[in-house]
Amino acid sequence: MRLLLVEDEPEMAAALTSALQRHDAIVDHVPTLDIAKTAVRDGAHDVILLDRQLPDGDGIDLIRHLRAHNSQVPVIVITARGSLPERIGGLDHGADDYITKPFAIDELLARIRAVLRRPAERRPLHVRVGELAFDLDGREASVAGTVIDLPRRELLVLEALIRRHGRTVLRSAIEEAVYNYDDAIQSNSLDSHISRLRKKLSEAGAGVEIHGIRGVGYLLRPIA
Known part of the structure; x- marks a missing residue:
């Protein structure tokens, strides 16, 4: 499983990368929207983990970019912005899941497995x-x-x-x-x-x- 982590906080990115790698994930980390848009071009990632508060804009802009280019790669928003309107807005803009910080790594892993199991993916288990x-x-x-x-x-x-x-x-x-x-x-x-x-x-x-x-x-x- 290859993940793209879009997160600008170095400590959070390092902790998540280390935890996910212990569960056999390959994690590519990028800190900005601009770099993320370059990273998604080859479609190599199974899931994108996306922060909203990035130095060059709202992470939701990456979801708009993906969907405009007909990419259906699952996106899980991971953010401190957890109000009800923000959660609804994130999902309405095409996020597959929305999880607020802080969270347990086991919960994140379960959510990753859940989005990969959805029928739209049509992947054999x-x-x-x-x-x-x-x-x-x-x-x-x-x-x-x-x-x-x-x-x-x-x-x-x-x-x-x-x-x-x-x-x-x-x-x-x-x-x-x-x-x-x-x-x-x-x-x-x-x-x-x-x-x-x-x-x-x-x-x-x-x-x-x-x-x-x-x-x-x-x-x-x-x-x-």
């Missing part, structure tokens, strides 16, 4: 390829009911591949799913994750293979 089952909601891989123990980044690589199983996934798309903006990516990091993931899937009897397309990306498919 479980994917099966070969003998491998992947729970997209619980973010868990298993074979015949036995969970495969994977480190966070290997799990994110597998999620990126299984969401597009049977199709080639570009290296850049996998890296976007695994690393945030601030991560220093070594040239062979992704290949190392793929190598370890292949071994673990084989040992688990997953019945799938990760096929590399030189210079392009990777493809997850059932073993013939």
